[in-house]
Structure formats: C-alpha cells, structure tokens
Amino acid sequence: MIEVKNLRKAFGEKVILQDFSFRFEVGKSNLIIGESGTGKSILIKCMVGLINPEEGQVLYDGQDFLKMNFDGRNAIRKQIGMLFQGAALFDSMTVKENVMFPLSMFTNMPYDEKLDRVNFCLQRVNLENVLNLNPAELSGGMKKRVAIARAIALKPKYLFCDEPNSGLDPKTSILIDELIEEITQEYNMTTVVITHDMNSVLEMGDNIAFLYKGNKAWQGTKSEILQTTNKDLSEFVYATKFLKQFRDRLEKG
C-alpha cells in the first residue's frame, strides 16, 4: 500500500500540489484523474522521487520514502515498475534488451532463464515476434506494451502508469487498460494510474482521486463517479459530447 500525506509542491510562486493526501490500495487500480496541468504527473514524479516536494510524506508500506537516503530510495525503487507517457524505451536497445535490462541489472539469472522471463513477459502483453526489433520500429501501442513488459519483468510490488493510453486509438487504449487491470490483480500490485481518459476511468477505476487545481476535489469509485454532484468533476466527466448525451438520456429516463 502507498499512502501520500499532505503533499505540497510549488515551482517558485506557482503552487502545483496543495496538501494532497490519498491512500493507494493493494490489488487495485488507483486512478488519479484531472484536467491537463492540474499536477497529476508532478504528483507521480514526487511519489517515485523524480521531483522532491516541499512538504508531505510518501509512505510505501509505512516507510517514508522522502526521508530515505539515496540507497534507501533505490531499494524501494527496485520494487517499482513504471510506464511512462512516451514509453521511455531505450533507443539503443532492442525489445529483448529493453525487457531484459532490469533482469540483467538486479538478478544473477543465467541468460536462458532471463530470455524465458522476457518471452513470458512479452507473451503476457500479447506481443510476439518483436524480440529483435528496435523501439523505432514499433507502433505507439506496441511501445506501451513493451514498456509494461519491462515494468513487470521483476514482478514489482508497485506499478505506476503515467497516461498509459495517451496517443492511442480507442481500441488499443482498452487493450492497455485491460492489461493493466489484469496484471494488477495477477501480481496483487498497488497500481497508480494517471489519466484523463474517461474510458479508462470507467474500465478500471477501483479507487479514484480527482485532482483539481492541485487539490484532491473528490474521491470515490467508478460506480460513484457518474452520479457525482461535484460541479468540477461533473464538468470533467461529462466533457465529451457522447457522455453528455448519455447523461441527458439517463435524466430523461
């Protein structure tokens, strides 16, 4: 479980996160949703230590990550898998080398065993015959899937996904969402997903926090979100024409 308490981050005068607290549950997809520029990516970067917040705590199973030294943080990070917005695959490596990278760095497995694990992870994300391709030869959706395979190679306890379906078509987006959902349950991970895609919210929102102007404006589940009375959240949820029409029809019965 990850718990964030009273997190505050500002860049100069501009306050990005203000007193943000939230509990990320084990075995669930925990979603941070909100409009662009509300501080979602900053939040996730504070949680994994890529950015240092001014105040607050990030507790990984009770241990305060922000108070740890360099080596302590790295010990926690070895249990983290992360899917970046642009996949962040290593350009100079093939798909096989990308997925094998964490195994080579942190295990003493023989090569054949590592290769078996790489094949298993790639099959798990429904990718075949891509072992020797370079990231530049993959489509956006394939890159994301390879990044997920790399993230789960070491069976992490925590999975962070920064806008996993940005830039993908709706069908591929659903595939990625389903994959994250399945993997979360399979490995009983604490998964943190940042998104502003309502399909993802309705697909995997077990535990949702709505971020608005750096504050947590709402918290609930996917079944509660459509009935929200929170004005800002309602504007966000029903921003698309499709969902607006859906709401109007529901209201008309």
Next chain:
Amino acid sequence: MNPIKLFYHVGQYWLMLRQVFRRPEKRNVFWSRFFDEVNSIGVGSLGIVAIISIFMGAVITIQSAFGFSSPWIPLYAVGYAARDSIILEFSPTIVSLILAGKVGSSIASEIGNMRVTEQIDAIDVMGINSASFLILPKILASVFIFPFLICISMFLGILGGFVLGVAAGVVTPTQYVYGIQYDFRPYYVTYAVIKTLFFGFIIPSISAYQGYYTKGGSLEVGQSSTRAVVYSIIVLLLFNFILTQLLLA
C-alpha cells in the same frame, strides 16, 4: 555567463561527479558498457584522427621547410621541428580539440536525448544510479583510450610528414629521419600523455553534464550539444595552459 550562474554550474557539475563515481550497480554490466564505449569513442575516432594527423604532419613539415630557408639552418631541423610540434602540441591538444567536437557532441546529444524522452527517469525509477550507469563508462573509456589515440596520432603525424614531405621534395629521407631522432626527449611524450589523461576526463564529463541536465525538447538537445563542445574546448585550453606551466616551465 554571469558569475553566479557559473558558480551554480560548477557546483552542480561536482555534485554530478559525486553521483558518477559511486560504485556501479553491477560489475559485469559496467565492464560491458565500458568496452562498448572504448569501441565507440576510440575505434570510432580512429579514422578522423588518422586523416587529420597525416595531413597536419605533412603541412607542419612543409611549412617548417619553407620557414627554414636560411643556409645556416640544417635541413634536418625540419624533422626536428615537426617532431616537437607534433608531440608537444599538435597531437595532444589539437587532436583533443577535434575529439571534443566529435565525442563531446555525441555524448551530450545521446544523454540529452535520453533525458528529454524520459529514458533517464526510467533508469532512476528502476533504482539504478543513472549518472553512474551512463556517464562513468564514458569518462573511464575516454581516459583509457585517449592516450592511445594521441600516440597513434603522433606516429601518423610524423609518418605523414616524412612521406608527404619527401614526396613534395622539401626534405630528404635521411635528413628527416636524422631530425626526428636529434635531441629526442622522452619526457615530451610523458607530458603529452599526462595532458591527454586530463583532456580525456574533461571532454566526456563536461559533455555528459550538458546532456544530463538538458530540459525541454529536441531544440534544447541541440543547444546542449553545442554548449558541450564550446565549454569543453574552453576548459581544455585553460587546462592546456595550466598543465604546460606545471610540467614544462
């Protein structure tokens, strides 16, 4: 650059070096990366170093021959002057300046591109010291391979002077060979190698610093690459002066 910014960058550079010189995560991965860098920096630069050294050696020889037109100066002085110019300054300094352009810009753009595409963040999040993982093999490979490149450059420079100088008819083979042996001081080679060890550290570390702290997109990667070359050259020339004072004065 204003002095406060200069202090900021010097401080941040030292902080980066502190991270760089931490124990590598995994020794076999480190050595594999080290040899990759030796191949990329060393073998990859061999062609340009060879071409420049041969032609510069030839030009130094021909210019010396024309400069020494007085009958009081023996012709073997051409070989003598070419040898000392090549060993003392041309090979260690000029070739290092050229390597600053080739190797420096390549390091800065590679690491800068990794920064703006979040590849460095991905390494950090995995719990790997990205500075040490990416930069340490480059610095150590450069420090290791630069002296070899410079020695090859010395040899090819002197050889180029001989072959092309004789072909141009400005010096005879006997005079040139006598000249390059006349009053030879092995310490000059030691001096050149010591300088090169420093340059082998300066070029990749400054270039990696520029790349590692790149912010923005591809435009900024290009700017980092340019800054890497410019600052490497400035610091290299400064150290060339300091080391010459210390080692030869």
